[in-house]
Amino acid sequence: MFRKIRFRFIAIASLAILFILASFITVFYSARYVQGNGEIDFVLTVLSKNKGELPESTEVNREFGDRGVSEAVLNQYQYYSFITDENKIPISVNLKHIPQLTRQQLEDYMRNINLNEINGHFRRDGHSYSYRVTKISGSRHLVVVLDSTRYFDDRADLLNLALQMSFYSLLFFIIVVSVFSGFAIKPYIENYEKQKRFITNAGHELKTPLSIISANNELQELTTGETEWTKSTKEQVERLTHLINQLIVLARLEEQPDVVLDRVDFSAVAKEAAEGFKGLIIKDGKNFELQIASGIYVKAEEKSLFELVTLLVDNANKYCDAGGKISVSLSRTNGLKKAKLEVSNTYAEGSKLDYSRFFDRFYREDESHNTQTTGYGIGLSMAESIVKIFKGKISVSYKNDTITFKVTL
Numbered sequence: 479m480f481r482k483i484r485f486r487f488i489a490i491a492s493l494a495i496l497f498i499l500a501s502f503i504t505v506f507y508s509a510r511y512v513q514g515n516g517e518i519d520f521v522l523t524v525l526s527k528n529k530g531e532l533p534e535s536t537e538v539n540r541e542f543g544d545r546g547v548s549e550a551v552l553n554q555y556q557y558y559s560f561i562t563d564e565n566k567i568p569i570s571v572n573l574k575h576i577p578q579l580t581r582q583q584l585e586d587y588m589r590n591i592n593l594n595e596i597n598g599h600f601r602r603d604g605h606s607y608s609y610r611v612t613k614i615s616g617s618r619h620l621v622v623v624l625d626s627t628r629y630f631d632d633r634a635d636l637l638n639l640a641l642q643m644s645f646y647s648l649l650f651f652i653i654v655v656s657v658f659s660g661f662a663i664k665p666y667i668e669n670y671e672k673q674k675r676f677i678t679n680a681g682h683e684l685k686t687p688l689s690i691i692s693a694n695n696e697l698q699e700l701t702t703g704e705t706e707w708t709k710s711t712k713e714q715v716e717r718l719t720h721l722i723n724q725l726i727v728l729a730r731l732e733e734q735p736d737v738v739l740d741r742v743d744f745s746a747v748a749k750e751a752a753e754g755f756k757g758l759i760i761k762d763g764k765n766f767e768l769q770i771a772s773g774i775y776v777k778a779e780e781k782s783l784f785e786l787v788t789l790l791v792d793n794a795n796k797y798c799d800a801g802g803k804i805s806v807s808l809s810r811t812n813g814l815k816k817a818k819l820e821v822s823n824t825y826a827e828g829s830k831l832d833y834s835r836f837f838d839r840f841y842r843e844d845e846s847h848n849t850q851t852t853g854y855g856i857g858l859s860m861a862e863s864i865v866k867i868f869k870g871k872i873s874v875s876y877k878n879d880t881i882t883f884k885v886t887l
Contacts, residue, residue, distance in 0.1 A: 484659050491655050492648065499644040503637070510636055514629040521555055522597070522610040525622035530559025530572050556625040558584065564617035566593055576625060593619055599626075606630040684722055688715055739777040739868065744817050744887070745770050745808060747780060751787035752806040755795055764798055769807040774817045776887040778868045787819070789861045790883050794823035797881070811886065816870075822882035829876065836874050837862040861885075 524532060532555065556576045560568040568588070573579055583603075590600035591609055599608050609623040695711045702708075749770045759766045776783075787806075794804045802824035811818050837858050861883075865872040870887035 483663055487659050487663060488652065488655050491659075492652050495651050496648055499647060503640045503644060506640060507633070507637055510633055514626075514633055518608045518624060518626050518629060519597075521557070521624055522608065522622055525557060525559065525624070526610050526612045526620065530557075530620060530622050532557075532575075557623060559620065559622045560584065561614070562593065562619050562621065566619075587623075591621060591623075593621070685719070688719055688722075691715055739779060741775050742778045742780045742783055743774075744776045744778070744783065744819075745772050745774045747783050748787050748806070748808045748819060751784050752791050754788070755791045755804075759795055759798075759804055762795070763801055764795070765801075765803040767803065767805040767807075769805070769809075771809045774808060774810065776817050776868070778887065782864050782867065786861055786864045786885070787821075789857045789864075790819075790821040790885070793857055793861075794821050794881075794883075797825055798823035799826055817887050819885040819887070820882055822880050824879055825876075825881050826879050828879065828881050831876070831881075833874050833876060837872070 558576045559572045561570040563569050606627045608626040612620045614620050692715045699708050804823045807820045872885045
């Protein structure tokens, strides 16, 4: 159990740091994306306003504000421009600022430019290009194209670097958390162990005064005969003794989570445990239905498996409506790999219950905890502990006035 808690702690901590790293990557990449696009848009705007040429840095700053643009910065941009006629054929081409591009390549790249768009982007021959289309007169258009390869490459490099650094950071964090997680949950483990020891020790200590009370009560009955008071005392002693025994059993179950599991005939165990209640259920005027498929084996411990079925059937009998129906079925799941035990009982008032708390210790649907219905609210908690030891799953549902407990092993 503590191993699962430790793994869960590591997983939650890792997910938290992963979320933080992803947030940082998103923020930094978004900032770089906005910055790069803003610079591309600025250059294309300047080119469009100056007929496909970049003016001197002083004129750029005068027209678009003081951006700190120098001649060296302007000279690093590679771009070309052309003007198209009404047939969308370039009639004027300026390639002097992008020496690696030929007129033939320009005409080939024309297929990637949509003159009906104001802005666009395309990638050819390992280069990324951003363009802007400006209508100048009639059906003529000025198209300015900027080689924006470095912006996209820088953006990709930043993303790759951020992902790599985040991966190694997350890996380092997982290692550190794994090493120190034992110290983080140590107080919880110590507190839990103290609680279990208290239950076990208190249970043994309480048995002695209960034995004395029971002996004195029997002596009183021998002297004066059975009375209403001695009968009530006997019933409460038996009730408290049974509760203590259940608490001790529950504590021992949780102390031995690594019990050795053997191949057990679930069909035989379920049939024997359920049929033990058949006479009592029918005597109470309730209907009993048993559907046990044969030849179903599971990895379990036979005594605990018998106790599991007993707890669920006993719970169903206690809370079944008068004249209601109790059903016990055992079958294979759809995948035929696991066994499925279902124990259900009719209960008209079941819609008012909080099923999320059914496996809590000492939880009773009757908040007054009256003794008209026997039980202490730990039987289902014991059933859950047994199922966890068997590495299975247990759940409860309510439908059509029927409560159903499903165990998958």
